[in-house]
Amino acid sequence: MKAEIITIGDEILIGQIVDTNSVFISKALNKIGIEVYQITSVQDDHEHILQAFEDAEKRVDVVLITGGLGPTKDDITKHTIASYFNDTLVQNDQVLAHIEHLFKKYIKTPISDINRQQALVPSKADALMNRFGTAPGMWLENKGTVFVSMPGVPYEMKALMANEVLPRLQEKFERPYILHKTVLTYGLGESAIAAIIEEWQDNLPSFIKLAYLPNLGRVRLRLSAKGKDKLAIEKEVDRQIQMLYPLIGDLIYGMENDDPIEAILGQQLKKKKQTLAVAESCTGGKIAEMITSIPGASAYFKGGVVTYATESKEQVLDVPSETIAKHSVVSAEVAISMAVNAQQLFKTDYAIATTGNAGPTKGDADAEVGTVFIGVATPTKVFAEEFKFGNHREKVVNKAANKAFELLQKEILKN
Amino acid sequence: MKAEIITIGDEILIGQIVDTNSVFISKALNKIGIEVYQITSVQDDHEHILQAFEDAEKRVDVVLITGGLGPTKDDITKHTIASYFNDTLVQNDQVLAHIEHLFKKYIKTPISDINRQQALVPSKADALMNRFGTAPGMWLENKGTVFVSMPGVPYEMKALMANEVLPRLQEKFERPYILHKTVLTYGLGESAIAAIIEEWQDNLPSFIKLAYLPNLGRVRLRLSAKGKDKLAIEKEVDRQIQMLYPLIGDLIYGMENDDPIEAILGQQLKKKKQTLAVAESCTGGKIAEMITSIPGASAYFKGGVVTYATESKEQVLDVPSETIAKHSVVSAEVAISMAVNAQQLFKTDYAIATTGNAGPTKGDADAEVGTVFIGVATPTKVFAEEFKFGNHREKVVNKAANKAFELLQKEILKN
Known part of the structure; x- marks a missing residue:
């Protein structure tokens, strides 16, 4: 039981958008026992789309198509499907009524012929009602292979998948x-x-x-x-x-449970009714952003400080200027001071701090690019460790954030 | 002059990762006049990969392959390329020296046979040196079609594209x-x-x-x-x-610019020698993270405070508790107070602040999910605006961050 996803649209092939639709569809199909064999992204081009349909039909049992269903001239999926199935477009009254309803209730501009044409579907297709938009989904079969076409707008596609496509696939196919x-x-x-x-x-x-x-x-x-x-x-x-x-x-x-470490340690903190603050220099807000990307983080995360400039470390976080002068701003001593002061400032059980140089050039300190000190303050102690994370800015930031979570988690498990 | 991108890895087809590599490669190729005709994602399966190579070779002039180059058994791209080209793997001494250097300098565990095997490349291939990892890129040609294989780790692939692949493609092909x-x-x-x-x-x-x-x-x-x-x-x-x-x-x-708005306004601030701070509640560090993702941000970004808990807004940012009691924590008054106090705390020309409810449930305030107030403090004034960003957590955060940058940029252009 194999599926192929075909995403249609030049915007994917010029790198203007990230194809997250395929991610959603792949996950959803896997959950009901349908393996995604291939994902194919093609341009808004009639011949190319036809070729992709033909190739996919040879490979798989279900072809899921997204994109190219808009009302304008660059949207050619519907006509291409009709031509692939030697079919003509006919008006679907239920879809037309839905479009008229949407215009009356939400859009409030006069409905035009272009909008009404969204109600045309291939005569051999079952129209799948699109709750959130004017373009219907379509379900067609050819010698046992199912073709499903959906709009490329993510929330429209997701609703169609959940309400129409997945139930029909579960009904039709026996799946492992x-x-x-x-x-x-x-x-x-x-x-x-x-x-x-x-x-x-x-x-x-x-x-x-x-x-x-x-x-x-x-x-x-x-x-x-x-x-x-x-x-x-x-x-x-x-x-x-x-x-x-x-x-x-x-x-x-x-x-994994799909849960990243920042979610797992959040659950641990919540269970223990403990709290966390952060003080970030080289990670620039990344750690706070990762923590708060988890719904419900406010139960354990009080907040953080991003002290990007050296003077902000002194003014906002009360890191003693002598400590900075003596050990440099990228040092274990400064990381420790940042962690302890964040812990006090936010009145939390734990605090993590980063100071380092993410590159590409040396900053306020003379530390080598990639050097990061991570400080951890717990209810019973404080410490800092030094790391070398290489010379790639984005990677340094991500590695430092991940490592900070690891160090913190070890301490949470101990306490 | 057409290209196809083939991404290899079950993790894409089960929806475990988002294929951002294709986005980067598509953009980079378009910039040098190479059109991406198709993107194909296939499983870690020998026969399937061979078929994808064969199909792509019929369609395009350049095939760019990512993924499946790791040292472990599920990584089969290199062997599949060798078999596609009727070739054998031979040791590349330059790659081996590079692997030994990486282990000595960064990895610090003993180097194993599995690691050394990363230096094996098809005899017909040019090895492309991978600065950030042990798996080399590979460049092969077959009757005028170029095959390039790169690791799937994004920062390794990006460096290989910039340093090796794009210059070679520019050298080899005349492009529109x-x-x-x-x-x-x-x-x-x-x-x-x-x-x-x-x-x-x-x-x-x-x-x-x-x-x-x-x-x-x-x-x-x-x-x-x-x-x-x-x-x-x-x-x-x-x-x-x-x-x-x-x-x-x-x-x-x-x-639409290639540069995101946070980069553009960074350039504007730098030119005017002005500085910025942020105070974030519902955006949880996202704004600071976006600002500091731009290399050189330390020239104008002093830092920020993430006050996720209501008491942190009082304790760390000195938002008066009466203001919160009177207007609620999600209000224009609190956004204004946060912006002004961040501006003072970090001694900057500008500050932006967010307070709102990103969902999925109502937080400390009773504000409807999606309600966000954005405050902006400039050298001459301070104001806040209210927005409704819908009920999708990630979307609310991203929309709030983008809107904050828009409001700030308008002010920078005025001053």
Whole structure:
């Protein structure tokens, strides 16, 4: 049971937008046991779209198409689908009534012929009602292959997927159970982990696939399994994960559950009714932004200070100017002072602080690009560690943020 | 001159990651006049990858491949390339020396055979040195079609593109000039605009294509042109855009720039030798993070405060508790107080502040989800405006950050 996603639109191919629709559709299909075999993005070009349809039909059972359904001249998906199915467009009265309703209630400009043409669908298609827009989805079948066309506007597509497409696919196809579980590790690189767990990996049953997902000093291990017996699959994947603990248990800090470390430690803080503040220099707000990207963060996150200029560290965070003069602004002493003062300023149980040089050029301090000190203040102690995160600005910031969360989590687990 | 991007990795097809690599590559290729004809994402599967290579070679002149170059067993791109080119892997001494250097300097664990195998490349390939990682890029040619393979780790891929791939493509191929200009409009829907500018659109020269990009109440009109004569193309696209003003001039609020607004206003502040601070509540550090993502931001950005808890607004930012009690924490008065106090605390010319409710549930204040007040303090005045940004948490934060930059920029241009 395989699917292909075809996204249509020049805006994808010139890099003007990020194709997040495919991410949503892939996740949704995986959840109901449909494997996405390929994602194909093509231009707004009649011949090219036809070719993509033809190729996809050979490869998969379901083709999900997004984009190109707008009312204007550059939107050609509907006509191309009609031509692929040797079909003509006919007016769908239900869709027309819906368009007239939308215009009356929300849009409030006079309805034009261009808008009314949105009610034309191929005669062989089932129209799928689009709650949030004027372009209907379409469902067509050709010798057992299902073609579904949806608008490219994300919230319109998502509602169509949930209300129309997924229920119909579940109804039509028998599907296996697909399970992905991802083990989160830190502390060792991809190849070092691979060496330790090689035998374990070689003995995985054939229906379980392992993938290494390294990113910024961390490695995620994803186990993917597929089969008919949901319970047996879940049991075996869990058993295999348990077998990892004697091998690399000290590196494992959690399971993905789609939850990043900042969400996991947030849950831990919330459970313990403890609070957190941050003081950021080189990470420039990234740590606060990551923490507050988690809904409900206000339960444990009091706030933070971004002291980007050296004088702000003194004026806002009360880092003694003598400490800066003696040890330089990029130092363990300054990181410690920032952490302790943030902890006091925000009256929290924990605080984390960063000071360093993210590059590309040396800043106020003479520290080498990539040098970062991370300070952690807990209810019982304070310390700082030095790291070298390389010479790539964005990477330095992300690595520093991730490492700060790791250091903090270790302390939370101790207290 | 056409290119195809092939991204390899199950993580894309199960929706575990967003494929931002394709966005970067598409933009970079367009800038040097190479059109991206298709983007194809395939699984870590030998046969499937081979088929994708074969199909792409029929369609385009350049195939850019990312992903699947890690040292572990699920990374099969290198072996698949070798098999596609009927080639064998041989050790590249320069790559091996680089890997040994990286391990010695940064990784500091013993180097293993698995790591050393990263120095194996197909004998027919030019190895492209990867400054930031152990997996080299590869450049191969087959009957005039170029195949380039790069790691999937974004910062490694980006450096390889900039330092190796783009210069080589520019050297090898004669390319046309490609220009995209995007006119930003608000106030009317896609079909209403289309009706007004229909005649203008019908009379566009054949080398200029028009696309409508509607999103959240705004419509962007993208003009794309391609040809040999750079100056003539630029002149004609500008002339066509000028012709839009008599038709929809009252809807146009600007042109889309490659530089995000936080970079543009940074340049403006730097030129005027003025400085900025921020005070964030509902945006939680996002604004500081966006400002500091621009290299050189320390020239004008002093820092910021994230006051996520109501008491932090009082304790850290000195917002009077009476103001909060009287007007609620989500109010114009609090936004104004936050902006003024941040301006004083950091001793800056400008400060921007946000207070609101990003959802998903109501916070300390009773304000409706999506309500945000943005305060702006300038050298001569302070004010706040209220916005409703809908009920999607991430969207609320992003919209608030963008709107804050818009308000600030207007003030910078006045002063």
